[in-house]
Amino acid sequence: MLDYRLFKTINDFFASGQHDKARHLLMEVQSRCIALRDEVSMLKIRLKTLEDTAFLAENLHLKDGFYWLTANDVRQGPFCPRCYESEGGLIRLERSQKGLHCPYCHAVYPGIRQEAEYQDGATVRHARIIPFAR
Template identity: 30%
Template structure:
């Protein structure tokens, strides 16, 4: 906003100088405005590039899934991966994990991810679940 005011007053000043026949001063102000314009164009290009990068990151964050150990990428319904959790969390890199027997290995950071079977509830957890009282009772107790 301030830049627009400076430009507007700069052009007004140039017009006044030209009317007064002070072309050399008008030329100097015009060169300054041109430099400012070119700097703003460069800044605008950088900001557009940054905005594009942020949009890509947001798009990726909507398509990536974490299974508790590794990341997976959903590309139009096709799941690809797995990807290294350490590299993605630390550096934002999607590094494919390599299958090495019962484990996955990251070729970039050398992290190892074990392939495990989902845990089954233990007998103690099942017994505890059976002892829970219902929220509502069928009959009243005195």
């Protein structure tokens, strides 16, 4: 934690002509500021991770063995259950003649047809990672 009284002490050292002491204390304050900035960066990352986790807990749903994400009243998916449960990745499944398959882990879910879930099957061709940002 940064002690703001140090700034007054530094000022007092400069005012009384003790420049070496003032510079030394300035260097110490600089070191503490860098440490604080690093801590803030780490805490921001942790906060973002927690926000993402809370967002998924609220908006990611399991239905018929597949994950679906609902955001802004739009449901997206299905996402590969194997990828989500092993690595936390949301990989949209692609439709093929055999059923659904994952373009990332190559899991195949044979015989599963989710045509009603697709608005336009022709446009669902590529894996897409959905960002967690709202």
